Amino acid sequence: QKEVEQDPGPLSVPEGAIVSLNCTYSNSAFQYFMWYRQYSRKGPELLMYTYSSGNKEDGRFTAQVDKSSKYISLFIRDSQPSDSATYLCAMSKTGGSYIPTFGRGTSLIVHP
Amino acid sequence: DGGITQSPKYLFRKEGQNVTLSCEQNLNHDAMYWYRQDPGQGLRLIYYSQIVNDFQKGDIAEGYSVSREKKESFPLTVTSAQKNPTAFYLCASTSGQANTEAFFGQGTRLTVV
Numbered sequence: 283q284k285e286v287e288q289d290p291g292p293l294s295v296p297e298g299a300i301v302s303l304n305c306t307y308s309n310s311a312f313q314y315f316m317w318y319r320q321y322s323r324k325g326p327e328l329l330m331y332t333y334s335s336g337n338k339e340d341g342r343f344t345a346q347v348d349k350s351s352k353y354i355s356l357f358i359r360d361s362q363p364s365d366s367a368t369y370l371c372a373m374s375k376t377g378g379s380y381i382p383t384f385g386r387g388t389s390l391i392v393h394p
Numbered sequence: 395d396g397g398i399t400q401s402p403k404y405l406f407r408k409e410g411q412n413v414t415l416s417c418e419q420n421l422n423h424d425a426m427y428w429y430r431q432d433p434g435q436g437l438r439l440i441y442y443s444q445i446v447n448d449f450q451k452g453d454i455a456e457g458y459s460v461s462r463e464k465k466e467s468f469p470l471t472v473t474s475a476q477k478n479p480t481a482f483y484l485c486a487s488t489s490g491q492a493n494t495e496a497f498f499g500q501g502t503r504l505t506v507v
Contacts (some may be wrong), residue, residue: 290434316495325400325484325498370436372496380488381427382496386436 285309288371288385297394301358305371305385308352312373314380315347317356320368320387329369330356361392396421400485400499406507407472407479415470415502417485424489426468427496430454431482440483443468472504480506 288305295301303317314333318326330345332338332354338345344357354373358365368387374380398419407413419426425444429437439452443462457476462468468487472479485499 288436318498323482323501323503325398325500327498328495331495380425380491380494381439381442382488384429384437386434 285383286371286373286385289388290386292389292391294391294393295361297361297363297392299361299392301361301365301390301392303356303358303369303371303388303390305354305373306352307354307373309373309375309383310349310352311375312383313376314374314382315345315354316372316374316382317343317345318370318372318384320370322367326370358390361390363392363394366390366392398485398487398497398499400483400502402502403500405502405504407504408507410474412471412473413504415472415483415485415504417468417470417499418466419468419485419487419497420466421487421489421497422465423487423497424465424491425487426462427486427488428452428458428460428468428470429484429486431484431501437484440470479504 286307317330319329320326335347335349342359346355370387371385372382374382401416427442428440441460443449459471483502486496488496
């Protein structure tokens with residue numbers, strides 16, 4: 283079993299829909315949770331960063347962490363065609379080297 | 395502007411040839427990483443370095459080599475021993491401490507011809 287599991291999709295939604303992207307993980311030592319957006323042939327860029335459990339909101343994006351279930355989510359409200367990209371979750375743990383562990387990424391397509 | 399610069403953007407390698415991918419950062423980050431990205435497989439860690447003159451193998455280090463002579467620079471050499479080098483290569487950096495995010499370069503697309 284991989285440390286971080288993420289459905290690769292593709293996930294296709296109409297413009298304006300609420301999108302839910304998810305990752306599960308197995309290592310309870312993970313404390314830092316990140317979401318990256320990657321456009322085709324570009325490097326990933328950080329979207330959201332949360333520590334431990336709880337919610338964090340930034341504009342149309344909400345990141346949610348449920349450590350008891352080892353489950354994290356990224357919600358996108360009022361999705362736009364420009365949101366079409368691959369979304370990668372990443373996690374790192376306290377102690378040691380803090381090397382982030384990445385999910386495979388979910389491909390999102392928002393069609394007009 | 396602070397960031398990570400990878401060059402070249404596209405690189406072509408002949409069979410049996412070594413090639414070197416450049417990665418430079420001006421973020422004053424201690425830790426740097428090289429990832430390989432193949433379609434449907436996400437990011438796989440090749441090598442990482444947490445301090446100058448020290449580096450560690452990641453999950454898929456065979457056929458690759460790195461050096462870290464300067465804090466700002468972490469070049470990756472793809473050797474002829476790497477049998478399937480065609481991929482998208484990403485360099486990243488972090489401060490090396492807790493509570494920080496990874497910054498990525500724009501990637502190098504390597505193709506074997």
